[in-house]
Amino acid sequence: MIAPGKVYRRDVADPSHLPQFHQIEGLVVDRGITFGDLKGTMRLILLMAILAILGAFLDGDGRWLHWLAKPATTLLIAAIAWRVCDPAQPFYRRAVLAGMLLSCVGDDVFGSYIRRSCVEAGIDIRYLHEAKGAHSSIYLSILDADGDMLVGMSDMRIVQQDLPADYLPSQKQLIQGAKVVTCDPCMGETALLQLLNLCQPSQVVCVDPVSCAYARVVAPLIGRFHTAKPNRMELEILAGMEIRSDADLQRAGEVVLGKGLKRLFVSLGAEGCFYMDDTGAVLRRKLRPAQMVNASGAGDSFAAAMLYATLQGYDAEKTLDYGMAAGIAAVTHERTINPNMSVPLLESILQTYRL
Numbered sequence: 001m002i003a004p005g006k007v008y009r010r011d012v013a014d015p016s017h018l019p020q021f022h023q024i025e026g027l028v029v030d031r032g033i034t035f036g037d038l039k040g041t042m043r044l045i046l047l048m049a050i051l052a053i054l055g056a057f058l059d060g061d062g063r064w065l066h067w068l069a070k071p072a073t074t075l076l077i078a079a080i081a082w083r084v085c086d087p088a089q090p091f092y093r094r095a096v097l098a099g100m101l102l103s104c105v106g107d108d109v110f111g112s113y114i115r116r117s118c119v120e121a122g123i124d125i126r127y128l129h130e131a132k133g134a135h136s137s138i139y140l141s142i143l144d145a146d147g148d149m150l151v152g153m154s155d156m157r158i159v160q161q162d163l164p165a166d167y168l169p170s171q172k173q174l175i176q177g178a179k180v181v182t183c184d185p186c187m188g189e190t191a192l193l194q195l196l197n198l199c200q201p202s203q204v205v206c207v208d209p210v211s212c213a214y215a216r217v218v219a220p221l222i223g224r225f226h227t228a229k230p231n232r233m234e235l236e237i238l239a240g241m242e243i244r245s246d247a248d249l250q251r252a253g254e255v256v257l258g259k260g261l262k263r264l265f266v267s268l269g270a271e272g273c274f275y276m277d278d279t280g281a282v283l284r285r286k287l288r289p290a291q292m293v294n295a296s297g298a299g300d301s302f303a304a305a306m307l308y309a310t311l312q313g314y315d316a317e318k319t320l321d322y323g324m325a326a327g328i329a330a331v332t333h334e335r336t337i338n339p340n341m342s343v344p345l346l347e348s349i350l351q352t353y354r355l
Contacts, residue, residue, distance in 0.1 A: 001027045100124040102171055104163045110136035127171060131162035137186075160188040168194045175199060180307055182206040185214040192217065196224045204310060208303055209234040223260030227310070229303055231267040249274055250282060265306060265323065267299060273320050285320040287353040290328045297336035301326040305346065325349040 004024045011019050028037065101118060105111035107130055114136060118125045138155045168175070168191060175181060175198050183195055185207065199205050206227040209215035215234040222228060222238050236243050239252035253264050253276040266274040272286030305326035309319035325346040329338045338345075 003027075100127065100174065102127055102129075102168075102174070104129045104131055104134075104159050104167075106130070106134035106136040106158055106162075107132050108135055110138065127174065129163060129167055131158060134158045134162045154186075156186040159186055160191075163187070163191060168198060172198050176203070178203065180204045180206065180311060182208070182303065182307060184208065185210060185217045189217050192221065196221060206303070206307065208299065209238065212237055222256050225261055227263040227265070227306075228256065228261055229265045229267065229299070229306065231269075231299075235264075235266055250276070253282075265302075265320070267302065273302075273324055275316055275320055277316065281316055283316055283320060285317070285324060286355060287321075287324050287328060287350075288355060290332050290353060292331045293334050294336070295331055297330045297338075298327040300336075301330035301338070301341065304341075321350055321354070322346055325353070328353060 002024065003026070006020060007023045008020050013019060101124070105114050105128060111130060115125060115128070118128075135155070135158060137158055175195070181195070181199055181203055183192065183205070185192060187195075196205070204226045205224075206229070207218055207225045209218050209228070209230045212233055215230060215237040218225075218228070219238050219240070228238070230238055232243055232249070235249075235252050235256070239255040241248070241252055241255065243249050243252050249266065253266070253274070256264060257276060257278055261278070263277045264275065268274055270289055272284060275281070275283040275285070302323040305322040306319055309322045314322070326341065328349050329341055329345055330336070332338075333340070
């Protein structure tokens, strides 16, 4: 028996208490029932709830929390080559014609969802590893009333614990044949080193530090990447210095470029984006602020547009513009991945938001 319903109590509303909330009670009567059954039931309910409460809102004293579940694998490697096709098609319908995802998923509900979503988007997942009995990666963000992120939680252990040691070496030909390889440090230092050792000097190998914790994994290896896309705090870790001013920002960029990095894109939020490269170019770009609906996915969208522009051979200015426009496309849509993402959409955003 499962009985969900409203619960009331005498309490003063604050960030962690409400006089009204929802509660679910369950009762099972049978022989041989253990806490293992309770644990399995709770996990199944949680997994399905994360899928079901996408975009749900909790009203409370005129304020709301937006729970957004992003059931997806950690992007271990996206080996992307380019084919000419209809430019009106969304990015995910275009690039994936010659794109492949290498990663690890479990044989659970999320693993099935990930596979199905990738197939629907046209992503080649022939070499995606399925770990039997493992739980697929989960990312959950809690947003405030303005759509900005309050806190993000993730469980990426599957990539570090269940990816076979010979998985990347077995994909050597595929990896070395890619024009662009983009990776996520959630894969762990050992696999990250494996990848870097497999890549060729002529390849564009990109990394997004993702968080301050993972930036510490990337920092000793930053000189082996072609392109990096940190935010300001992550750059502090990569450069080993505090950034308190624009002058500090440029000095930090010089530090990481001095280690061998070729291109640096620094996300500055509402302040736009800072760019430096090994040719001496220094740029700062900004678009008009947009009404935020959902902050989750903005960095990923920026990176996707940046990689697209790289494959197209665009200059730094246009690459920055496309990246920031993709960020606006993401934050102004309720879904993590804007289903309308396309070149025409980015061009339209640039016309509207360019200063």
